[in-house]
Every structure is written in structure tokens, then in C-alpha cells.
Amino acid sequence: MSDSPLTAESEPKSESEPASPHPPPPPRWASQSLTPMREALLVFTTCMAQFCTQSAFFAALVLLQPIGDSLGIQSRPRLAWLVAGYSLAAGTLIIFCGRLGDVYGHGRMLVAGYAWFALWSCLSGLSVYSGFDLAVVTRVMQGIGPAVCLPNALAVLGTAYPPGHRKAMVFALFGAVAPIGAIVGGVFASLLALVWWPWAMWALALWLLVLACLAAVVVPRDDHHHHHHQFDDDDDGNNSNNNSDDEQKSVQPSSSSSPLRRLKTVSDALDLPGAVIGISALVLFNFAWTQAPIDGWAKVSVLVPLVLGIVLFALFLLFEMKLSPAPLLPLDSITADVGFVLAAVVCGWASFGVWTLYLTQTLHDARGLSPLLLTAYFSPVAVAGAAAAVVTGLMLGPLRFGPPTVMTIALSAFTVGSLLTALAPVHQTYWGQIFVAFLVMPLGMDCSFPAATLIVSNAVARRHQGMGASLVSTVVNYGIAIGVGIAGTVEMHVQGDPDTVD
Incomplete structure (x- = not known):
């Protein structure tokens, strides 16, 4: 056991395991480190x-x-x-x-x-x-x-x-x-x-x-939260070490970025487009059902929100699957x-x-x-x-x-x-x-x-x-x-x- 550090130092480091001057990462689960x-x-x-x-x-x-x-x-x-x-x-x-x-x-x-x-x-x-x-x-x-x-x-x-x-x-x-x-x-x-x-x-x-x-x-x-993973399809994060800096910049662009890019x-x-469509669909659909006992189902103020809510929900699913x-x-x-x-x-x-x-x-x-x-x-x-x-x-x-x-x-x-x-x-x-x-x-x-x-x-x-x-x-x-x-x-x-x- 005592010679293992010397052995480790005498062996060349592989590229997949570079030496790191940083301390070991904290426990993966926060509850494990709390009093x-x-x-x-x-x-x-x-x-x-x-x-x-x-x-x-x-x-x-x-x-x-x-x-x-x-x-x-x-x-x-x-x-x-x-x-x-x-x-x-x-x-x-x-x-x-x-x-x-x-x-x-x-x-x-x-x-x-x-x-x-x-x-x-x-x-x-x-x-x-x-x-x-x-x-x-x-x-x-x-x-x-x-x-x-x-x-x-x-x-x-x-x-x-x-x-x-x-x-x-x-x-x-x-x-x-x-x-x-x-x-x-x-x-x-x-x-x-x-x-x-x-x-x-x-x-x-x-x-x-x-x-x-x-x-x-x-x-x-939660400074370590994985907001950059929103653009990651790899759940195990295999590419996060190589691309974390680029991804971080893609979510938080530098001050030199144009306002439109930001x-x-x-x-x-x-x-945001998906959120606007989805929230509008849910609000309109629910509004129709809640307002119907007051105005009646024959009123335009009820039927139009109901139909729009259904259409927007279908559009939301399409946007989430194909465009977002x-x-x-x-x-x-x-x-x-x-x-x-x-x-x-x-x-x-x-x-x-x-x-x-x-x-x-x-x-x-x-x-x-x-x-x-x-x-x-x-x-x-x-x-x-x-x-x-x-x-x-x-x-x-x-x-x-x-x-x-x-x-x-x-x-x-x-x-x-x-x-x-x-x-x-x-x-x-x-x-x-x-x-x-x-x-x-x-x-x-x-x-x-x-x-x-x-x-x-x-x-x-x-x-x-x-x-x-x-x-x-x-x-x-x-x-x-x-x-x-x-x-x-x-x-x-x-x-x-x-x-x-x-």
C-alpha cells in the first residue's frame, strides 16, 4: 500500500486520465454532504x-x-x-x-x-x-x-x-x-x-x-446546474468535459454578442415559442370550461377559446417534436x-x-x-x-x-x-x-x-x-x-x- 503512490508517479499518465490539480468533486447528491x-x-x-x-x-x-x-x-x-x-x-x-x-x-x-x-x-x-x-x-x-x-x-x-x-x-x-x-x-x-x-x-x-x-x-x-445540457442529447454526459466551455458560452453569450443573438x-x-404556444393552449382550454357555466356553451366567448386551445395544443406537440x-x-x-x-x-x-x-x-x-x-x-x-x-x-x-x-x-x-x-x-x-x-x-x-x-x-x-x-x-x-x-x-x-x- 505504501509504494502505490510511487508506482503511480513512475507510470506515465494516459491521455484519458490526466492529472488534475483540483480537489475531488463533491458528492453527487447534496444530501450526502449536509449536516x-x-x-x-x-x-x-x-x-x-x-x-x-x-x-x-x-x-x-x-x-x-x-x-x-x-x-x-x-x-x-x-x-x-x-x-x-x-x-x-x-x-x-x-x-x-x-x-x-x-x-x-x-x-x-x-x-x-x-x-x-x-x-x-x-x-x-x-x-x-x-x-x-x-x-x-x-x-x-x-x-x-x-x-x-x-x-x-x-x-x-x-x-x-x-x-x-x-x-x-x-x-x-x-x-x-x-x-x-x-x-x-x-x-x-x-x-x-x-x-x-x-x-x-x-x-x-x-x-x-x-x-x-x-x-x-x-x-x-446550484452553481453546478446543467443548463448547458439543454442542448445535449447524451444523458451520460460523455461529451460534457470536452465541450462544456463552448456550451456555457452558447447559453450565456459574452457581452460582445449582439442583442438579437442573446x-x-x-x-x-x-x-420560449413552445412555452407561449403551450401555455396559451392550456389557458384557453381551461378558460372555456370555467366560463361556460356563466355564459353558456352557445356563446362565441366560450367556443372560440375552446377550439383555439385544442388547435394550439396540437401545434405545441408538433413544435416540440419537430422544431424546438x-x-x-x-x-x-x-x-x-x-x-x-x-x-x-x-x-x-x-x-x-x-x-x-x-x-x-x-x-x-x-x-x-x-x-x-x-x-x-x-x-x-x-x-x-x-x-x-x-x-x-x-x-x-x-x-x-x-x-x-x-x-x-x-x-x-x-x-x-x-x-x-x-x-x-x-x-x-x-x-x-x-x-x-x-x-x-x-x-x-x-x-x-x-x-x-x-x-x-x-x-x-x-x-x-x-x-x-x-x-x-x-x-x-x-x-x-x-x-x-x-x-x-x-x-x-x-x-x-x-x-x-x-
Whole structure:
């Protein structure tokens, strides 16, 4: 052993193994080099992205009537825009924001996302001085915050942990905080609404500012992020050593480059044409479904966006397959299994969006519950969600159930919870079907999200972790938004007048 260094020095170095004066590279996975305290803070800060997303969603949900009363709006389809607009922005922009993280660094984008989320949460509270239209706009802009935070928080975790039980538990925890965040957000919003409902948004803004500062400190530096690999077709990075300097320049041109060349470089790296086409398609398609209960399907204001959305989506797929130099949605990563899982998730979370919106309206309108009592009705979701997260982590980890089995359990839970609520008599005791539904639905939430995230995260290349995380968050939030719109159309055709209590 003692003569091995001498032997190594006496032998000529091969060209493939040049001597390097640099220290050995850090561990490939960031979690391997973090102290327990730093790791705990990292997991806390990233999980807060999911926590605050659901907190802002449910807070507005339980405050729909107080907000409507203060703004002079009683129409339920119009009030639904405060829920659908938030989820629409989050769902449609998540993939693009994941690409921003791939290019500029997931940690940086997480900090920026928290800051943006805080700004528009504050402005959402200030909309009380204006009108309903501005309130909807601020909710849509507020939804961009989760669009930035969610994929980049997931990508931070995806690149920090190697595949294994520990990663499964972290993703399960990320999913578990969703129902907990919803209940905590609902409780604080209801309490603050006793004074004035805008304080619910302003308190959220203050907490988000704290998280932005915390993320700037605890999230590992991502100076090594592989933005230049956006133009690489070789997943194993065999050519990265030889061409890294050229690729770096292609993404970040020198100051002597012309403005047009810089713009094209940024456009190619972010796939701006594809982003504009894809986001427009999703927004128009969802707008048609959400606006239809208000205007009716016979109106041009509904039919034109629907047709344009479908056409633009087809154009988006064609552009991504044939023309984009760095596709926003690399279709080679979307295997049949991944596509099936994403389709299942969007259906499950669409049913969740319908369940939450109509259950809160039913409990408020038919049973006369206040926002605080309404949140108390939902409180079992937090406990059931925490238990479901532990069970999900065990199933995906030591019990080795496998993500497909866990997804089947999740979809079954969504179905059973929705049926229990739909078939419950209006004035049935709380401890009947409604209470059981509160225990079952979190299993669907906490099984579907981590299972889908693990499937996609392990199926795509490491350089596409932002895109993979974006896909899951996109289908979750877009599913909620589209579910609300479809349910409104069904209600309109079955009931006739969506503004009646019956």
C-alpha cells in the first residue's frame, strides 16, 4: 500500500486520465454532504412550497362568501374564478417555471418564487379596495408563485437525494403537508377573517417572505446546474468535459454578442415559442370550461377559446417534436407508463377540486356553517393526511408495494371519497358519510402525489428533474382547475340555475 503512490508517479499518465490539480468533486447528491440540521431545514423549506400552495388555495375557498360579500358578488360560478384562476395559473406555468430552474438554478428560482408569491398575496388582500375583477387578477398572479415554487422545490429534493427509501420518505412528506397546509391555512384565514379577511392574505405574505430568506440560506448552491445540457442529447454526459466551455458560452453569450443573438440564445434555452404556444393552449382550454357555466356553451366567448386551445395544443406537440432545439416537454421522456400515471393523477385531482369546492359550498349554504366551523369540519383531513403520508412512505419504501399499486390505492380513495360525499343527505350527522370522506380523501392525495413524483423522477434524466417535477405539479393543479370548470357545466345542465342552493 505504501509504494502505490510511487508506482503511480513512475507510470506515465494516459491521455484519458490526466492529472488534475483540483480537489475531488463533491458528492453527487447534496444530501450526502449536509449536516442533520441543514438537511432538516432544507426539507422544511422545500415542503413549505406545497404547504403554502394548499394553504392559499383553501384559505380562499373557505372565504369565498366573505370575499363575495365585501365585493358585492353572489354568483357562485363567478366566485369559482377565485379558486379556478389560482389553480389555472399554477397548473399552466409550472412546466415553464421548471425549465427556468433547469436553466438558472432550482434554488434561485425557489427564492424568487417565494418572493413573487408574497408580493401577490399582499396585493390580493389590497384588492378589497378595488373590485372583483382585480381580485381575480391578483389570484391568478398569486398562482404564479406556486408555479415557480413547486417544481423547483421538488427538483431540489430530486437532485439532493439518490433513489431509495430516504427519497421515498421525503417525497411522501412533501405530499403529506398538502392537507396539513390546507387546514392550517383555513384556520388562520377564518380567525383573521373575524377581524377582516384581507389580513389572511397579508399574514400569508409575511410568512412567504420569511421562507424566501430561509431558502436563500439553506438550499445548497446550484452553481453546478446543467443548463448547458439543454442542448445535449447524451444523458451520460460523455461529451460534457470536452465541450462544456463552448456550451456555457452558447447559453450565456459574452457581452460582445449582439442583442438579437442573446435573445435567440435565451429563447432556445427556455423554449420560449413552445412555452407561449403551450401555455396559451392550456389557458384557453381551461378558460372555456370555467366560463361556460356563466355564459353558456352557445356563446362565441366560450367556443372560440375552446377550439383555439385544442388547435394550439396540437401545434405545441408538433413544435416540440419537430422544431424546438430544446423542447420544453421532451417527449422521449414521456413513456407510456409515465403518460398513464399523469392521466390518472389529473383525473384524481380533478375529482378532488370538485369535492372541495362543492362540499364547502354545500356546508356553508345548506348547513349555514361559518368559515371557522367549516374549517373545523375539514380538520380530520390534516390528521388523516399525516397518517396517509407515513403509510405511503412505508408502501413505497420498506413494504415495496411499487408506485403502480400505490396509484391504484390513490384513485380508489378519490372515487370512494367523492361517492360518499355525493350520496350523503344534506342534513345527515357530521359523523356519517362526510366524516368518513374526510378520512378517505387524504389517502388519495398523499398516495398519488409522491407515487407519481417518484415514477417521473426516476424515469427522466437528472438534467430533466425540473421538467419531471413540473409535470406532476402541472397535472395536479391543472386537474383542480379543469375539474371545477367541468363540474360547473354539469351543474348548469342538470340544475339549470347554478346560483340556487338546491
